Amino acid sequence: MFTNYIFYFLSALALYSGVMVLLSKKPIHSVLYLTLTFFAIGGHYILLNAQFLAIVHIIVYAGAIMVLFLFTVMLLNLNKEERSPKPIWVKALAIIAGVMLGLVLIGVFRGYDLHLVQHPMETQIGLVKELGRILYRDYMLPFEVSSILFLTAMVGAVLLGKKEQI
Amino acid sequence: MLIFKILLASAVLLLSLVVAMYSTLIERKVAGFFQDRLGPDRAGPWGLFQPLADGIKLFFKEEFMPNTADKFLYILGPSLTMLIACLTSAVIPWGPDIVINGQTFSLQMADVNIGILYIFAIVSIGVYGIMIGGWASNNKYALLGAVRASSQMISYELAMSLSIITIVMMTGSLSMRDIVNQQQGFNWNIWYQPLGFLIFLICAFAETNRSPFDLPECETELVGGYHTEYSSMKLGFYLFSEYINMFISGEVIATLFLGGYHFPFIDKLGLSPNVFAFVSFLVLFAKITFFGFIFMWIRWTLPRFRYDQLMRLGWKALIPLAILNVLITGVVILLNQ
Numbered sequence: 367m368f369t370n371y372i373f374y375f376l377s378a379l380a381l382y383s384g385v386m387v388l389l390s391k392k393p394i395h396s397v398l399y400l401t402l403t404f405f406a407i408g409g410h411y412i413l414l415n416a417q418f419l420a421i422v423h424i425i426v427y428a429g430a431i432m433v434l435f436l437f438t439v440m441l442l443n444l445n446k447e448e449r450s451p452k453p454i455w456v457k458a459l460a461i462i463a464g465v466m467l468g469l470v471l472i473g474v475f476r477g478y479d480l481h482l483v484q485h486p487m488e489t490q491i492g493l494v495k496e497l498g499r500i501l502y503r504d505y506m507l508p509f510e511v512s513s514i515l516f517l518t519a520m521v522g523a524v525l526l527g528k529k530e531q532i
Numbered sequence: 533m534l535i536f537k538i539l540l541a542s543a544v545l546l547l548s549l550v551v552a553m554y555s556t557l558i559e560r561k562v563a564g565f566f567q568d569r570l571g572p573d574r575a576g577p578w579g580l581f582q583p584l585a586d587g588i589k590l591f592f593k594e595e596f597m598p599n600t601a602d603k604f605l606y607i608l609g610p611s612l613t614m615l616i617a618c619l620t621s622a623v624i625p626w627g628p629d630i631v632i633n634g635q636t637f638s639l640q641m642a643d644v645n646i647g648i649l650y651i652f653a654i655v656s657i658g659v660y661g662i663m664i665g666g667w668a669s670n671n672k673y674a675l676l677g678a679v680r681a682s683s684q685m686i687s688y689e690l691a692m693s694l695s696i697i698t699i700v701m702m703t704g705s706l707s708m709r710d711i712v713n714q715q716q717g718f719n720w721n722i723w724y725q726p727l728g729f730l731i732f733l734i735c736a737f738a739e740t741n742r743s744p745f746d747l748p749e750c751e752t753e754l755v756g757g758y759h760t761e762y763s764s765m766k767l768g769f770y771l772f773s774e775y776i777n778m779f780i781s782g783e784v785i786a787t788l789f790l791g792g793y794h795f796p797f798i799d800k801l802g803l804s805p806n807v808f809a810f811v812s813f814l815v816l817f818a819k820i821t822f823f824g825f826i827f828m829w830i831r832w833t834l835p836r837f838r839y840d841q842l843m844r845l846g847w848k849a850l851i852p853l854a855i856l857n858v859l860i861t862g863v864v865i866l867l868n869q
Contacts, residue, residue, distance in 0.1 A: 392602075394602075394605075394667060398605075398664070401660070417644055417645065417646050418646050418649070421646050421649040421650055421652075421653050422649070424653045424656075424657065425649065425652050425653045425656055428653075428656075428657055429652075429653060429655075429656025429657050429689075430656060430686070430689075433656070433659055433660070433663070433682055433685075433686060434686070436660075436663055436667075436682070437663075437679065437682050437683065437686075440663070440667055440675060440678065440679060441679065493645065494645065494646060494706060495645075
């Protein structure tokens with residue numbers, strides 16, 4: 367019963383801060399609201415007994431990516447409200463892209479059998495032992511390949527960041 | 533059970549606050565000792581009431597808020613710093629189980645199976661308070677301090693995490709209790725991971741913004757760094773949370789590398805469970821105090837790093853060394869199997 371209230375609170379928080387990301391005037395506020403959204407989603411993971419996922423979610427998104435975002439936005443000095451109104455064709459393109467993304471999401475969720483998790487505290491999939499077993503036994507190759515993808519991205523970032531010619 | 537947890541949480545919170553309060557006095561006494569002077573000795577015997585006097589002074593100082601500050605974030609900054617500083621101790625095992633009326637109680641608030649990752653998470657979000665406060669002050673020096681703090685913390689987090697990974701590899705568990713129980717007697721991790729210990733210690737200095745890595749508040753260049761615009765108890769929170777962080781990181785180092793509450797031959801004494809738990813807790817506390825002293829010792833001995841030196845040390849020395857340490861540990865574990 368108590369977890370129900372926590373669920374509603376977290377959902378409301380996630381939705382509210384998600385909307386506020388778009389509505390905030392200052393970029394810093396948007397970034398902070400986005401961080402709050404990540405925390406709310408992390409709370410949902412804990413409700414699903416997926417402590418490992420929750421903590422990794424917070425470490426990676428709130429702890430690393432959002433700090434870098436905040437860092438960049440601070441340096442950009444976007445305080446002066448110098449955002450000029452966008453031309454009409456940009457707005458039209460944005461609306462078309464948004465609608466298409468929405469259609470794709472609806473398509474995905476229609477094909478997926480959405481069922482209620484009956485006893486969330488009995489699922490073990492989000493615990494580190496189960497997750498590790500699945501990742502390293504059943505999905506070994508995709509996991510390792512994705513790590514190479516990350517390595518490529520890192521090397522690329524270093525290359526782009528280097529000033530002098532190599 | 534719930535009541536015991538609440539009592540334990542309150543006790544730990546109180547302990548952190550009192551220790552942080554008296555760390556300020558000890559810090560000044562230690563500084564006095566290193567510089568061949570007495571340190572504060574006016575308020576009470578040996579200056580024992582000095583922290584109280586400081587606290588009262590901070591409370592009664594004028595609340596100052598810059599006109600151009602972002603009001604909400606300006607207040608959120610120090611509050612968040614203080615809150616996050618108090619969060620870490622939730623997963624630290626403070627001693628072996630105690631028995632009251634035939635019921636066993638664990639001296640650890642939450643034995644989650646990802647305890648060590650929880651500490652990572654708290655460390656990694658610890659920078660928000662400083663960044664928010666520094667930005668919201670709307671002051672160039674404060675902003676520079678905040679930017680320095682964030683880049684420094686991100687850089688040193690990497691080496692710190694890599695040095696803890698070796699501990700996780702040796703223990704085979706992410707739970708703090710398992711890590712402590714593995715180091716029974718004198719079987720401490722520091723004997724197996726001297727390099728990891730060194731890297732972790734250096735990173736702990738950088739993460740707590742302590743000298744020689746206190747670039748975010750480097751007063752020779754940045755006036756007061758991220759808390760330039762703060763006064764009264766908001767400034768107090770920033771300064772105070774530094775001491776809480778010091779206490780907590782001493783605790784984490786003692787737990788991860790120095791066997792937590794374990795001590796050689798203590799199980800030979802044949803004490804009853806509760807006395808045993810108490811003695812174990814005192815042992816842990818002694819280890820934490822020792823690290824507190826090291827933090828102060830280094831602060832009053834070494835000069836401050838330059839910013840590029842700090843970054844070079846982090847990225848070009850500590851991270852490669854930490855990766856090497858992970859590789860060596862992995863090979864040794866494989867050979868021993």
